[in-house]
Amino acid sequence: MVLFTIFCPLVAAVLIMLGAPARKTALAASILTFGAALFLFASFDRSHAGFQHVTSLGISPEWRLSFITGVDGLSMIMVLLASIVTLAAVWFTSAIERYEHAFYACLLLISAGAIGAFASIDLFFFYAFHELALIPTFLLIGIWGSGNRVAAAWKITIYLAIGSFILLIGLILLYQSFPLASRSFDIRVLQSAAAMGQISPEAQRHVYLLLLIGFGILISLFPFHTWAPEAYAAAPAPVAMLHAGVLKKFGLYGLLRLAIPMLPEGARHWATLLVVLLLGNIIYVGLVTIAQKRLDWMLGYSSVMHMGYVFLGIASFGVLGATGAVVLMFAHGLSIALLFGIAGELRRRTGTLAFDELGGLARTMPFAGLAFGFGTFAAIGLPGFANFAGEVMIFFGAFRNGWEIGRMHMFQIATVLALWGVVLSTVYMLRAYRKTFMGSAGEQWRKLPDLSKGLRVPVTLLVGALLCYGFFPQIFVRSVAPIFGRSLSANPVTQSRSPGAVSPGSREQRESASTERGGYTIQQIATR
């Protein structure tokens, strides 16, 4: 079934290039993929945390290279996200004027690449699938984009190529930092080897930094973020949906899958750096977002900003924060896809996304207004949407890191600043909604047609998923938390906690602190 989710879009892409009717094939393939992902999700055994539905196909025994796929709670969610957003993106694709077949084939390739990367347990394919997804992204922006599309395409190409290259070096070094006997491309093997402390702390620090920068560029970590808004503004709406919603999450997935569990010492060493950079994402980019004067640029910057929260969850280095990061990845993917989808429809109708020219659109396009409103409030973390559940877990997870009564350490300060970021995002999202959809409508927009009835399906799908996991986040948490519970507590290094880290709290809390063994204090960082 996992293989089906990868190969269904891939085969469909090939068929489309061979001449099958583009839109119908693409829709059918993405519906089938979504169905398969749902089936995987339903049949997922939540009682055990390891990989399931594992299939292995030997490629080259001498290199110990095989094509292994499977899902655990983390990759399950990412596959589900990818399949939902793919379906929505294909559905949101409007008439393509030139090379229609190539457009849909590229979209499906991105989808196949993303799902493949999330479902691969093999390091080689993990990387290769991501590359498979990146290349059509560049093409889609360069050929079908709007505005300054060539410059944007080059910028994203250069940034992401450099990012992938640094990542590649990082992955190779990671591979080589294992002792010869335990080298393998199988992530499970590597993980258990790393859990036994086979990577020297020295190597961990170097490799982690490379992975952080490599993945960081892919995720638009401050200050490597400037490609994102420009590319998303130029990209056709479905591409922006797929890239911002799914493909960008590959980097975060990589950090959670490889860097955090295998290189805990590295993570600890560079925690201060990461916290500073992620605050750049939240506060600095948040301010930049406020200053934007176009809806597409604003959305692009907001997606950069929200990555800061996911980073905060990852940096907090505990079960709670990491689980929150996963939930927020999922939620952000859906909400940003919804927003980019509607924004694309607006641009198609009005020809502009400048705030000064828009206004009052909710009157002429009530359904678009409602759908964008859902996206807006999901993005600013209104309870009821999955984004809120993710953010709450991240804030609580980060805040407890290195806690000491009456003191504010790095993570407490970072959490408070990140909370202020919520106010910033409220300001720019609501202002954008106000300027686009509320207020008096300009004369030229009085006759705009609303979204077509057909688009109710993808909108309902995205909003429904956001609400479903916002009301019942436990569905995810139950299958994700055990993964981190294992990997974040199995590391012998992390078991040492300085006494100052344990607050004079309750007995339960002390128990919880020692069970999780996730936190560490700023003193620990300083003394290393």
Next chain:
Amino acid sequence: MTSFFPWLILLAPLASATVITVFTLRWKSVSCAISIVAVLVSFSASCWIFAHPNASAAEFVWLDVSPVFRVPLGLTLDPLSRTMAVLVSGIGALIHIYSLGYMREDQGKSRYFAALSLFMFAMLGIVFASNFVMLFIFWELVGFTSYVLIGHWFFRNAPADAANEAFITTRIGDFGFMTGILLLWMTTGSIVFAEIAPRMSMFGGHTTFVAIVALLIFCGAVGKSAQFPLHVWLPDAMEGPTPVSALIHAATMVAAGVYMLVRVAFIIQASHTALLVVAWVGTITAVMAALIATQQDDIKRILAYSTLSQLGYMVMAVGLASNEAAMFHLFTHAFFKALLFLAAGSVIVMLHHEQDIWKMGGLRKKLPITFVTFGAGALALIGCPPFSGFFSKEAILAVDYEHNLPIFALALFAAFLTAFYVTRMLVIVFFGSPRSDSARESRESPAVMTMPLIVLAILATLGGFAFFARNFLELPAEKEMVFFVPVLEIIALIFGVGLAIALYRGRATEPVKIELLRRKFYFDEFYAWLIRWTQELLARLAAFIDRWIIDAGAVGGSSRGTWGIGAVLRLVQVGNLQAYAFLFGVGVIAVIYFAVFR
């Protein structure tokens, strides 16, 4: 099964909001019916809970990352929440019915009733919340419904701006609130009210720290209950439909801040500093808002400032550690302020949406029921015996007198101002002669609007008597009667009323204009200036840096062809992008091959 019954109070309005949004947006009268049935179910269930003190509710788990963090969804069923639920759902039901008349011809009626239902769900959620995260969830949701309802006429600029202002301002308060919750959680290891209370000793000797935590929690109430300095959103929220102003921005939601403070009073009371700050914030709000109210011309804004002022009284009482007095005033205020707003709404709608009091006049003959009910509400608001407001305000003043004389003096001054501006409004609106055509031609509202007025007028009149109120509330303990306090209050009242009648009888324009008060102490201007020179400046600066330093300094340069790679790349046209992409893939594989396998 019975343990699920209390959840019905919450689920009925939620179901109504969902069904209306998903299915019946087009059928306006169906939407109204669904919403009203839902609120009546809530009200009946609340009454049942009220009559059955032993009822218990099932607990669900919203989030569980054991053993670190667990958010249960449970219902607190204690006397406080049961009374509040009856109050909220009862007033809610009246206002739903009144809205039938008020919003009769509105295009967005379905959206309006869906939002009202969602509001009932969220507000009752606050009432029953058993822990801080659950409280916060519903706290944000009422903020959202308030946003939707203030912006109900979103196609006009003023309501759209007011909706944004309200949501953003309360979010600033919630920033502090959430920080407080985090600190409290870390210190006591719990988010559940019942578990935190016995663990307050864990703060040990950190007195400053306790004060900070308590004040951060208080921040949430400052935002939601519109206390100084975050009060600016409430008067602007009057851009929403009047029933909304009555329900959300007078009787229930804005009182949620006070309710929350009472619910977690054990935290505030753990620090003397925090208590003092809370009391003074309340006092400042009470006096400041009353001063502004004396010079406003819009009937709803006058009522809005009086709401601010009365909320100030409640917060003041919380700050003087008298939760009973605060809740008593919340209870009576809910009746008389909802009444005043609904009666004002009756005036406004019969004058074709005229809100300027100087364009009214002489309405006591045209709108007799409205006049009598408005009068009852006004007498309750100024604290005239034997109307309900007298008892609750007297209770707060007695506490002030006992604990803090400067606050007592200011509270008395605010009572004088209240009497003054309420009488001013009464005289200008209902007496004298009509000053506009719409005032001359107005007639009484339909029964669907006057019925709720009459019910509320009875409650506003009788609500303060002990024989009635003690069924619902724990009343402030009867101290040995300080005759001094009510006597002073009545003297202040007589002075206020007399001065207003002397100044405004027979006037057609404002005789005294005090610019400082008319401009609301220049708060709006000050905040606009503050935002321009902090947030906007920083945002522009950051955008500039992003564009011209970070972007230009990194790869921007290359794509603009300023250095080597850029020049090379510019030669490659879009058509060759495929070739590049292909080479890129090949290159990647080659690098892997050489690095790993060789």
